[in-house]
Amino acid sequence: MSITNGPMPDDATGLRKTSRLGALLQRSEAARGFTLLSPTLFIMAVGILVPIGILVVMSFWTQVGFGFDTTATTANYQMAAERPIYGALLRRSLWMSGMATMATVILSYPMAYFVAFHVHRNKMMWIVLITLPFWTSYLLRVFAWKVVLGYHGVINSALMNLGLIEAPLEFLLYSQSAVVITLAHAWAAFAILPMYVSLEKIDKSLLEAATDLGDGPIARFLRITLPLSLPGVISASLLIFIPTTGDYITPTLLGGPDGAMIGNLIQKQFGAINNWPMGAALSIILMLSIGAIAVSFMLIANFVRKRIS
Amino acid sequence: MTQNDAFISIQNVNKYFGKFHAINDVSIDIKHGEFFSLLGSSGCGKTTLLRMLAGFENPTSGEIYIDGQPMSGVPPHHRPVNMVFQSYAIFPHLNVRDNIAYGLRKQKLPRAQRDALVDEMLDLIKLPDYGDHKANQLSGGQRQRIALARSLILRPKVLLLDEPLGALDKQLREQMQLELRALQKTVGITFVFVTHDQEEALTLSDRMAVMSNGRDLQVDTPTRLYESPINREVASFIGTMNFFDGRVKALTNGGAEIEAVGLGNLCTSNIPPNLKPGQSVCVAIRPEKLSLSRDAQSGFNQVKGRLDNAAYLGERSHYYVSIEGVSKPVAVSVQNRQRANGNGENQCPVWLSWEDNAFVVLGNG
Known part of the structure; x- marks a missing residue:
């Protein structure tokens, strides 16, 4: 460093350069922000933007044997629009993950509410306990549901032993409801945590003020607690809806023919069917539909929030 | 039923939080239309008492x-x-208008009538153009007024205020005190006001209660609380007070003659009931009731001391005078009517004098 008898001019310029960079960082908050973001930005650019770019480009190609015809064409999109199977699978996927999202949020809200308002000591322990099932692998939990819902599974054998049913209920496994139940359980933690955070943030004196101004418990919940926790509900819904729509593991294991989703088809395009451009086109369509639904959901939620308050 | 004409009657109320005795056998009667303050340091139970009136405890x-x-x-x-909550508790997702109209929903008024009521309130709190503002665009003083309007629009029988001016800066606080007092006269609603600021309580209240450790020490008008505190705790809580040990020498017509340590004999009619000759008592005097001079005055009510310390405060100066036989220096407050010509050299001899009845004899306890 400058204490040693190194060449003076170099040292001086080096010093000036760092101080100039330092000054820039000092002055501009944006520069500081980008510096902090840069590792993430790099990964996002390389790991997300580039693959999506490839996907978009590939969706305009066509599969010829084991190679690609790289002339740009919208044939894949036309086929997706024309063949009813694609639209039907997409609609079913959106419907099923919509159901799963609703079930998860409705079942998780009371848990988040309980921890936020009625647990006063060891909140952290409760949060850890709630996330405890999620420490096991996703695949294991899906298999566990297979055991619970199966033909000779926990529910069926219990009901039969109690004499409530003669034969096993067949609709439990390999159906849409099986997929919805499993997804709702598998994603519960992702719903509880954001909703807990937004409920926890609500100033308790707001609730007292609402009571003081004449609201009973239900009116107070609808007019204060729910609107103020809506950001948490929205982020929970999106956190679940977006990844579950494209899920293919759960429908593969539990869905049966009725419970297959668009994710299964996309997986097949890249696998057995070996039509990557078609798979790419389907992925893009899926992304766009999820994006459109997420945006309209946020707009509706905002509108509702204004109306109920 | 209540056995008197009190509008609010708190009767022998106790409150425990676990083993902590937060409110200790408090009985207070508050009249209709009164501006009543609960004064005490933090943790004395005044907010707990207010929350019990509101029903939260x-x-x-x-x-x-x-x-x-x-x-x-x-x-x-x-x-x-x-x-009116200490934090104001303005609903952040609603605009000013909806905040004020919040409690009206239950009454199912026609929209036009509801809007008219809200406009009336916005005028009353002098924020007529703020109806569409969001809560996070408001200053502390504005939030405070909206919290007031939100409660007053429901025409409650009693308005409870939990240190509503505590978060405001000094100038705004003094302005809001005047406005609050005027508002209370206009609407004629009984106000129960919690504060730890004795000056605020003295300025605003018709009557006030001084609380300490969950007990109500004295309930009285600001004047009587300041002039005739019943015991040393109340006396030292409100304003500054000089205390002297003494003994009752004789009872006179409506008063007493006291022999006080360091002061000699003094006469006062500010005495507690059941005073007996020979009893040891504590006598007290406010700093502004003492006069300070360099030379002895004619008359009896005076004592010689030495100037210890002086502080110039602008409109007045505080002097601390030590008197032989009294351990703590005596505080004297003098108005600076003329331009102060120096604070006087330390240790110079001075005379303290007082008028008859300037002293208060404090009860025990």
Whole structure:
């Protein structure tokens, strides 16, 4: 460093350069922000933007044997629009993950509410306990549901032993409801945590003020607690809806023919069917539909929030 | 039922939080239309008492009557009282207008009538153009007024205020004190006001209660609390007070002659009941009731001392004078009518004098 008898001019310029960079960082908050973001930005650019770019480009190609015809064409999109199977699978996927999202949020809200308002000591322990099932692998939990819902599974054998049913209920496994139940359980933690955070943030004196101004418990919940926790509900819904729509593991294991989703088809395009451009086109369509639904959901939620308050 | 004409009657109320005795056998009567303050340092139980009036806490024993109705078992949203919270608790997702109209929803008024009421309130709190502002665009003083309007629009029988001016800076606080007082006269609603600021309580209240450790020490008008505190605790809580040990020499017609340590004999009619000759007592005097001079005056009520310390405060100066036989220097407050010509050299001899009845004899306890 400058204490040693190194060449003076170099040292001086080096010093000036760092101080100039330092000054820039000092002055501009944006520069500081980008510096902090840069590792993430790099990964996002390389790991997300580039693959999506490839996907978009590939969706305009066509599969010829084991190679690609790289002339740009919208044939894949036309086929997706024309063949009813694609639209039907997409609609079913959106419907099923919509159901799963609703079930998860409705079942998780009371848990988040309980921890936020009625647990006063060891909140952290409760949060850890709630996330405890999620420490096991996703695949294991899906298999566990297979055991619970199966033909000779926990529910069926219990009901039969109690004499409530003669034969096993067949609709439990390999159906849409099986997929919805499993997804709702598998994603519960992702719903509880954001909703807990937004409920926890609500100033308790707001609730007292609402009571003081004449609201009973239900009116107070609808007019204060729910609107103020809506950001948490929205982020929970999106956190679940977006990844579950494209899920293919759960429908593969539990869905049966009725419970297959668009994710299964996309997986097949890249696998057995070996039509990557078609798979790419389907992925893009899926992304766009999820994006459109997420945006309209946020707009509706905002509108509702204004109306109920 | 209540046995008097009190509008709010707090009768032998106790409150325990676990083993902590937060409210210790408090009985207070508040008249209709009164501006009543609960004054005390933090943790004295004044906010707990207010929250019991609002219904957010229930007394462990005792009963609270409002307008003749016992309040035990009545939930907060069914009580004829409204509260202005210390944090104001303005609903962040609503604009000013919806905040003020919040409690009206239950009354199912036609929209036009509701809007007219809200406009009236916005005028009253002098924020007529702020109806569409969001809560996070408001200053502390504005939030405070909206919290007031939100409660007043419901025409409660009693308005409870939990240190509503505590978060404001000094100038705004003094302005809001005047406005609050004027507002209370206009609407004619009984106000119960919690504060730890004795000056604020003295300025605003018709009557006030001084509280300490969950007990009400004295309930009286600001004047009587300041001039005739019943004991040393009250006397030292409100303003500054000089205390002297003494002994009752004789009882005179409506007063007493006291022999006080360091002061000699003094006469006063500010005495507690049941005073007996020969009894040891504590006598006290406010700093502004003492006069300071360099030379002895004619008359009896004076004592010689030495100037210890002086502080110039602008409109007045505080002097501390040590008197032989008294351990603590005596505080004297003098108005600077003329331009102060120096604070006087330390250790110079001075004379302290007072008028008859300037001293107060304090009861025990």
